[in-house]
Amino acid sequence: MARVLLLVPARTYRATDFLVAAGRLGLDVVVGSDGALPLDRRLVIRVDPGDLEASVDRLLARSGPVDAVVAVDTPMLVLAAAVAARMGLTHNRVEAVRAAADKATQRRRWAAAGVAQPAFRILPADASIGALKKAAAQVGFPCVVKAVSLSGSQGVLRADDKRGAAAASARIRQVLGVAGRPADEPLLVEAYVPGWELSVDGLLTDGDLTVTTIFDKPDTPEGPTFEETLLVTPSRMAKPILSEALRAAERAAGALGLRYGPIHAELRLDARNHRRQPTMLELAARSIGGLCSRALSFLDGVSLEQLVLANALGRQVTPHRLARPAGVLMLPVERAGVLQAVHGTAQAAAVAGITGLSITTPVGQTVHPLPEGDRYLGFLFAEGATHQEVEEALHTARRRLRVITR
Amino acid sequence: MDLVDRAMATLRRSVLPSVIARGGTVRVIAVEEGTAILEVRGSPGAVLPLASRIQELLGAAVPEITGVQFVGPHAEPPPAGRGERLADRVRDVLDAEINPVIAAHGGRVTLVEVDQGWVRIRLEGGCQGCSLAEVTVRQGIEPLLRARVPEMVGLADVTDHAAGTTPFFSAEKR
Numbered sequence: 001m002a003r004v005l006l007l008v009p010a011r012t013y014r015a016t017d018f019l020v021a022a023g024r025l026g027l028d029v030v031v032g033s034d035g036a037l038p039l040d041r042r043l044v045i046r047v048d049p050g051d052l053e054a055s056v057d058r059l060l061a062r063s064g065p066v067d068a069v070v071a072v073d074t075p076m077l078v079l080a081a082a083v084a085a086r087m088g089l090t091h092n093r094v095e096a097v098r099a100a101a102d103k104a105t106q107r108r109r110w111a112a113a114g115v116a117q118p119a120f121r122i123l124p125a126d127a128s129i130g131a132l133k134k135a136a137a138q139v140g141f142p143c144v145v146k147a148v149s150l151s152g153s154q155g156v157l158r159a160d161d162k163r164g165a166a167a168a169s170a171r172i173r174q175v176l177g178v179a180g181r182p183a184d185e186p187l188l189v190e191a192y193v194p195g196w197e198l199s200v201d202g203l204l205t206d207g208d209l210t211v212t213t214i215f216d217k218p219d220t221p222e223g224p225t226f227e228e229t230l231l232v233t234p235s236r237m238a239k240p241i242l243s244e245a246l247r248a249a250e251r252a253a254g255a256l257g258l259r260y261g262p263i264h265a266e267l268r269l270d271a272r273n274h275r276r277q278p279t280m281l282e283l284a285a286r287s288i289g290g291l292c293s294r295a296l297s298f299l300d301g302v303s304l305e306q307l308v309l310a311n312a313l314g315r316q317v318t319p320h321r322l323a324r325p326a327g328v329l330m331l332p333v334e335r336a337g338v339l340q341a342v343h344g345t346a347q348a349a350a351v352a353g354i355t356g357l358s359i360t361t362p363v364g365q366t367v368h369p370l371p372e373g374d375r376y377l378g379f380l381f382a383e384g385a386t387h388q389e390v391e392e393a394l395h396t397a398r399r400r401l402r403v404i405t406r
Numbered sequence: 407m408d409l410v411d412r413a414m415a416t417l418r419r420s421v422l423p424s425v426i427a428r429g430g431t432v433r434v435i436a437v438e439e440g441t442a443i444l445e446v447r448g449s450p451g452a453v454l455p456l457a458s459r460i461q462e463l464l465g466a467a468v469p470e471i472t473g474v475q476f477v478g479p480h481a482e483p484p485p486a487g488r489g490e491r492l493a494d495r496v497r498d499v500l501d502a503e504i505n506p507v508i509a510a511h512g513g514r515v516t517l518v519e520v521d522q523g524w525v526r527i528r529l530e531g532g533c534q535g536c537s538l539a540e541v542t543v544r545q546g547i548e549p550l551l552r553a554r555v556p557e558m559v560g561l562a563d564v565t566d567h568a569a570g571t572t573p574f575f576s577a578e579k580r
């Protein structure tokens with residue numbers, strides 16, 4: 001029986017789906033986690049991603065031989081690479097995973113490799129307001145100011161002029177402070193790319209990309225914040241455009257040094273030119289986040305997490321996604337406050353085409369909208385005969401939900 | 407379209423794909439005096455966590471349905487005596503070895519039922535909705551129960567985790 005070391009962060013949506021997937025594949029699982037779990041003394045190895053060396057040593061001492069190491073979510077990516085390297089297992093190099101987690105490094109690497117991306121400037125933490133305004137003017141307005149270490153559109157704001165860029169920078173610095181990021185972290189200022197957005201999910205094997213899903217983002221946000229709300233698959237874009245997008249994602253991953261495991265790439269089809277050239281926004285060395293993978297159905301009921309695990313074990317992965325259009329709507333936080341209730345869930349779930357609704361933020365928790373926020377209220381899932389049916393179902397269901405925040 | 411067809415259509419366009427993807431299936435076999443009789447096959451863990459949602463869905467889409475009843479291989483009453491003894495032993499392990507530890511996280515595990523060797527539990531308090539609940543179930547509770555109660559066929563968590571209000575670890579966006 002193959003044995004997998006799953007590194008599970010304390011806060012993740014995805015622990016259940018990976019454990020269920022491991023169960024379906026009949027894998028023996030050993031778990032490393034930074035969660036202080038009850039019953040964990042014998043069965044879960046305590047790790048701290050912030051203390052890489054000690055965590056690697058503890059995993060080596062306690063995990064026993066394993067065939068693969070898989071990070072269930074972002075906070076465990078570097079630790080997974082580090083422990084796999086010490087175990088001599090096939091995996092991305094630590095340096096490549098670190099590069100993929102830093103938006104400034106991504107931009108530099110992609111620039112060197114000639115990957116299509118927005119014009120950008122990287123502003124050191126001690127850059128003056130004047131330098132920031134100058135950088136924004138150089139990339140052109142509107143521009144987007146980004147924290148380099150956060151994900152999921154947290155700490156990302158559009159600015160339409162120099163004054164807006166300065167205000168966005170100040171606000172993002174506050175977000176970084178609350179998130180506990182180092183004060184010397186640079187900011188990224190890049191050109192705003194108008195156009196249809198896609199996300200490409202795939203699995204790398206020795207640098208070759210096998211695509212698992214391409215999602216369209218029909219409600220592509222235009223700012224000032226960039227909520228990822230609606231994802232619908234399969235993509236409706238023309239084949240040549242999709243082929244170009246896949247090549248861009250594969251090259252972008254290669255430029256970061258990623259050769260194995262899942263990637264999640266976000267691209268826009270640049271509406272500023274007639275070619276609608278796929279332009280890389282970001283790429284992460286993991287599969288799609290949140291509960292979004294639950295929108296996907298592969299042949300024989302195989303889940304995306306099963307494919308990720310199989311790929312990590314070096315097994316040949318041939319994803320046959322069912323052709324029926326499917327989608328997920330991530331419910332954004334619209335108002336800051338304490339979540340009191342979400343009404344209308346039964347009515348939303350009863351909408352034709354809705355296949356699931358999961359409210360993932362517990363009542364009583366304090367929530368913040370973007371750019372401060374770091375979570376969604378929940379997820380709606382739908383299937384339909386057409387993309388329009390899927391989108392209508394998701395929008396109708398969302399309208400039936402009444403979120404009470406005080 | 408009669409009530410059975412309307413109820414089945416509701417399931418088909420809502421939870422059925424998820425149930426099938428998780429190794430189970432459910433169908434409406436009758437509606438009697440407002441109660442929909444649903445036959446459950448395959449993995450009980452694929453259906454039972456959705457029981458309250460299925461009831462809500464059917465109630466919202468087919469107002470004539472006021473209740474649901476699950477029947478089938480996994481919903482039949484256990485053979486007299488054996489299930490009760492197994493349940494007692496499982497309850498003893500939960501009370502003596504598991505709940506005292508889980509209480510440190512403000513959580514509790516309750517035995518819902520034992521059915522043909524399948525043990526169904528519900529997580530409450532800090533465990534309900536916790537992002538690591540599945541780790542606790544699969545890496546903690548299940549191995550311990552298997553060691554203490556070897557005749558247990560399987561363990562299903564039937565908690566409605568979406569309804570948890572005080573999870574010990576809550577999920578974040580990425």
